[in-house]
Amino acid sequence: MNDSLWLVVPVAQRAAGDWIDDTLAARAAEKGLTGRLDLAGRFPRRRVEVIRSADPVAQCNALYLRRGWTDGLPIVPPAIARVDDMLRFSARPREAVLGEMEPLAGLATVERVAANAVMAGCRPEYFPVVLSAVEAILAPEFNLRGVQTTDENVTPLLVVCGPIAQRLGVNGGFGALGPGWQANASIGRALRLVMHNLGGGWPAAVSLAGLGQPARYTLCLAENTAQSPWEPLHVELGLKPEDNAVVVQRAESVVNVTGGLEEIASVMGSLASAFSLLHGGRPAVLLAPYVAARLAAAGLGKAEVKRRLHQLGRIPVEQWRRSWLARELIRAERWPDWVKQAAEQGAIPAVESPEDITLVVAGGDLAIAQHAYLPSWGFPSARIVKPIELPADWAAMLAEGTRP
Amino acid sequence: MLRVSAAAEAAGVPSASLVCEGFVGQAATTSVGLGMPNLPLAKVPGHVDVQTPDELRANVLNVTLPEVIRHLLNDPAPAVLDKDPPPDEIVFEGGFEEVNRFFYENGWSDGLPIVPPTVEKIGEFLRFTELAPEHKLGTLLPDNRAATVWNVAINGVMAGCRPEYMPVLVALAEALADPAYGVEHSGNTPGAETLAIVNGPIVRELDFNYLQGALRDGFQANTAIGRFFRLYLRNVAGFQLHKNDKATFGGTWRVAMAENEAVLRKIGWPTVAADMGLEAGANAVTIARYTGGDVIVSVYGDSAERMLPYLAEAVTRMNGWQLIFTVGIAQGTLRPLLVLSPILAETIARSGYGKADVKRYLFEHARLPARQFEAYYGQYTNLYPAKRSLNELVRLGRAHPVFAQSDDPGRLVPLVEEPEQFMIAVSGDPLRTNAYTFAHNGMLGFPTAKKIRLPRDWTALLRQARAR
Numbered sequence: 049m050n051d052s053l054w055l056v057v058p059v060a061q062r063a064a065g066d067w068i069d070d071t072l073a074a075r076a077a078e079k080g081l082t083g084r085l086d087l088a089g090r091f092p093r094r095r096v097e098v099i100r101s102a103d104p105v106a107q108c109n110a111l112y113l114r115r116g117w118t119d120g121l122p123i124v125p126p127a128i129a130r131v132d133d134m135l136r137f138s139a140r141p142r143e144a145v146l147g148e149m150e151p152l153a154g155l156a157t158v159e160r161v162a163a164n165a166v167m168a169g170c171r172p173e174y175f176p177v178v179l180s181a182v183e184a185i186l187a188p189e190f191n192l193r194g195v196q197t198t199d200e201n202v203t204p205l206l207v208v209c210g211p212i213a214q215r216l217g218v219n220g221g222f223g224a225l226g227p228g229w230q231a232n233a234s235i236g237r238a239l240r241l242v243m244h245n246l247g248g249g250w251p252a253a254v255s256l257a258g259l260g261q262p263a264r265y266t267l268c269l270a271e272n273t274a275q276s277p278w279e280p281l282h283v284e285l286g287l288k289p290e291d292n293a294v295v296v297q298r299a300e301s302v303v304n305v306t307g308g309l310e311e312i313a314s315v316m317g318s319l320a321s322a323f324s325l326l327h328g329g330r331p332a333v334l335l336a337p338y339v340a341a342r343l344a345a346a347g348l349g350k351a352e353v354k355r356r357l358h359q360l361g362r363i364p365v366e367q368w369r370r371s372w373l374a375r376e377l378i379r380a381e382r383w384p385d386w387v388k389q390a391a392e393q394g395a396i397p398a399v400e401s402p403e404d405i406t407l408v409v410a411g412g413d414l415a416i417a418q419h420a421y422l423p424s425w426g427f428p429s430a431r432i433v434k435p436i437e438l439p440a441d442w443a444a445m446l447a448e449g450t451r452p
Numbered sequence: 453m454l455r456v457s458a459a460a461e462a463a464g465v466p467s468a469s470l471v472c473e474g475f476v477g478q479a480a481t482t483s484v485g486l487g488m489p490n491l492p493l494a495k496v497p498g499h500v501d502v503q504t505p506d507e508l509r510a511n512v513l514n515v516t517l518p519e520v521i522r523h524l525l526n527d528p529a530p531a532v533l534d535k536d537p538p539p540d541e542i543v544f545e546g547g548f549e550e551v552n553r554f555f556y557e558n559g560w561s562d563g564l565p566i567v568p569p570t571v572e573k574i575g576e577f578l579r580f581t582e583l584a585p586e587h588k589l590g591t592l593l594p595d596n597r598a599a600t601v602w603n604v605a606i607n608g609v610m611a612g613c614r615p616e617y618m619p620v621l622v623a624l625a626e627a628l629a630d631p632a633y634g635v636e637h638s639g640n641t642p643g644a645e646t647l648a649i650v651n652g653p654i655v656r657e658l659d660f661n662y663l664q665g666a667l668r669d670g671f672q673a674n675t676a677i678g679r680f681f682r683l684y685l686r687n688v689a690g691f692q693l694h695k696n697d698k699a700t701f702g703g704t705w706r707v708a709m710a711e712n713e714a715v716l717r718k719i720g721w722p723t724v725a726a727d728m729g730l731e732a733g734a735n736a737v738t739i740a741r742y743t744g745g746d747v748i749v750s751v752y753g754d755s756a757e758r759m760l761p762y763l764a765e766a767v768t769r770m771n772g773w774q775l776i777f778t779v780g781i782a783q784g785t786l787r788p789l790l791v792l793s794p795i796l797a798e799t800i801a802r803s804g805y806g807k808a809d810v811k812r813y814l815f816e817h818a819r820l821p822a823r824q825f826e827a828y829y830g831q832y833t834n835l836y837p838a839k840r841s842l843n844e845l846v847r848l849g850r851a852h853p854v855f856a857q858s859d860d861p862g863r864l865v866p867l868v869e870e871p872e873q874f875m876i877a878v879s880g881d882p883l884r885t886n887a888y889t890f891a892h893n894g895m896l897g898f899p900t901a902k903k904i905r906l907p908r909d910w911t912a913l914l915r916q917a918r919a920r
Binding site for chain 2: 052054092093094095096098128141142143144
């Protein structure tokens with residue numbers, strides 16, 4: 049006896065009506081990926097597909113994997129009912145187009161974003177956050193085309209700000225970068241699947257990141273506002289404490305640092321992230337609450353911490369001159385003026401200005417503190433703040449509960 | 453406007469089309485139909501009509517202008533249009549409810565149950581035309597899809613038509629594809645609905661209702677053929693709400709209206725089809741788009757002279773903003789329709805009035821003061837922003853001379869340019885003294901008539917079909 053699954057096709061059409069999968073299938077064939085993606089481009093060209101099988105969930109997963117529609121992990125089939133549950137958490141019509149998603153210019157409609165959010169394992173109430181995150185990466189200054197196609201391993205960093213973070217259980221404390229929290233895991237994953245299925249960022253076919261990185265599965269957290277001595281990130285960026293927003297920027301990797309500002313600065317001033325000097329960019333520092341509290345007790349505000357990091361985290365110019373990048377890849381005149389000027393003074397900071405550093409208090413409050421440094425990549429410098437639009441009856445909808 | 457941009461781009465001239473925010477989606481879909489899916493659009497945030505000059509200026513400088521510059525400096529990406537599946541592909545197998553859900557979810561249905569268009573059922577329809585299934589009746593924008601006998605049959609099946617309606621359906625598709633009709637405008641914001649008027653012996657042969665309740669659902673031919681038309685617009689032309697059908701309100705599709713030809717013959721008036729230039733007695737359909745209408749109740753009197761003032765007054769009231777289709781952005785395209793019940797038509801005819809005389813009467817008496825006419829195009833709306841008077845427009849050759857017969861702003865001017873631009877039909881309850889006046893959406897295109905072509909063995913086929 050066969051069961052049926054009625055699924056919203058989760059991949060994108062361009063404004064012309066054609067499907068980006070045709071381009072992807074061609075690229076996959078050129079790159080010799082058709083062994084793994086043997087059904088690339090082979091799917092019904094319509095809004096809804098019906099899968100009939102004794103085990104349609106397994107069948108859906110098998111088909112989607114072979115069509116190139118997943119990140120390699122199992123997905124939740126984007127059944128119409130689940131997509132509709134998701135859509136109820138947005139006031140926008142399902143056909144509304146958020147934008148054309150680079151590099152293949154797939155139309156990110158609200159409904160197709162919802163389908164990918166279902167696949168990622170999002171709960172319906174996460175959907176407003178997912179939509180804002182998608183809007184953030186569609187902002188021109190995010191340079192999604194670059195992020196999707198570069199040989200660098202860059203990925204969006206997503207910080208969920210405001211009271212919504214706690215309401216949805218977005219973790220900013222112990223283990224904020226995972227694993228273990230559904231919101232962190234699935235919201236970041238939804239953004240990746242959207243980039244993959246609506247923008248066409250297929251690894252090794254269109255996305256030519258040398259290694260990729262685990263954070264390309266998900267990189268989403270909240271700030272540990274309860275234990276932060278300072279104003280929350282979104283307030284620092286001009287919003288009100290009660291506002292909800294996502295802050296999105298480009299992250300090249302996640303480098304763990306144990307210790308204090310000196311240790312963080314040492315990583316910032318290392319050659320490992322010197323490539324980003326070329327374009328500028330905005331790195332992030334995830335600062336442990338224990339260290340933050342100590343700094344605040346010593347009278348330091350966020351701006352002063354950033355200034356210290358900028359001051360301490362510098363690459364000695366001799367080291368920089370000997371670097372492979374400087375010797376082999378980048379002609380001297382291509383380095384930005386501020387880098388050349390800093391070099392004349394003996395050391396080059398990680399970024400042009402202290403304000404370019406995004407400081408987020410996150411993680412557990414252990415005295416042996418664990419921080420992370422997330423160097424950036426690419427131009428222009430981007431730190432995108434997108435307010436989160438909640439449905440009018442949000443509180444009631446949350447209270448009512450949704451399916452897991 | 454997009455058509456101009458498409459022509460410019462085709463000629464190698466860079467373009468940027470300014471589009472208000474709410475219309476960007478429609479513009480994108482429309483440009484697909486123009487064969488230039490990547491036509492460069494420059495967004496104007498919000499809607500210009502409700503912005504102050506300062507807001508508009510800021511929006512244009514900050515958002516629109518950079519896009520215009522970008523578009524003028526870059527070539528649009530080449531067109532890659534997606535292809536439909538082969539026409540005979542079985543797209544789905546399943547039970548009645550599953551088929552309905554599948555069609556609905558994929559945007560192929562209007563929300564009511566459809567009759568599943570099986571190959572067998574399509575075949576029954578195809579027997580009622582001598583045209584080959586792949587015969588192309590025309591091309592329909594915005595999807596730029598061919599109207600074929602095959603897809604006419606499919607949508608006819610879905611709409612709940614009987615196979616013998618097929619000749620009417622083919623004629624409707626031909627009318628839809630006639631450039632004069634302007635199918636590509638069917639998604640505009642006033643949201644007109646098409647009325648199909650049926651003439652000829654086929655009215656009786658297919659059991660169209662042309663008597664009491666002629667504009668209400670309840671008779672299969674009227675109802676299903678009306679529904680077919682809207683499904684065809686959806687599935688072949690490609691009009692979908694929230695995409696390229698921008699009707700602000702819209703309305704349900706109209707049932708087809710058949711004329712009472714026995715009464716017309718008796719009083720010696722031509723049918724609508726004959727007025728449209730087709731031979732008298734021919735089977736024909738005439739289609740036109742109306743945004744609304746109203747019934748004119750209890751027309752009292754024993755002569756044309758007693759009845760016509762009320763009718764003229766009602767027709768005048770029905771035409772407000774629509775006057776911009778007489779003078780304005782679509783000069784001379786307004787075609788108001790008046791439907792008379794048989795008893796009204798007979799009484800008027802008894803006074804010696806032919807149909808042309810009634811049109812002449814409406815032209816001379818359905819009038820309003822020139823200053824009010826000017827307010828509709830120049831003051832209440834901004835649809836003709838130049839703010840010129842009727843007299844100025846006539847002097848510029850942009851209005852018919854009938855609108856400049858004196859300088860008196862209180863002079864009475866007609867609704868249309870000449871009497872023949874009124875349309876009159878006869879249908880409805882034969883013994884009730886009511887009429888109906890329709891508000892025509894003129895600029896979309898002209899009323900369009902097509903002859904209905906019957907298969908050679910029509911009578912025998914019809915007898916067989918009715919015996920089933």
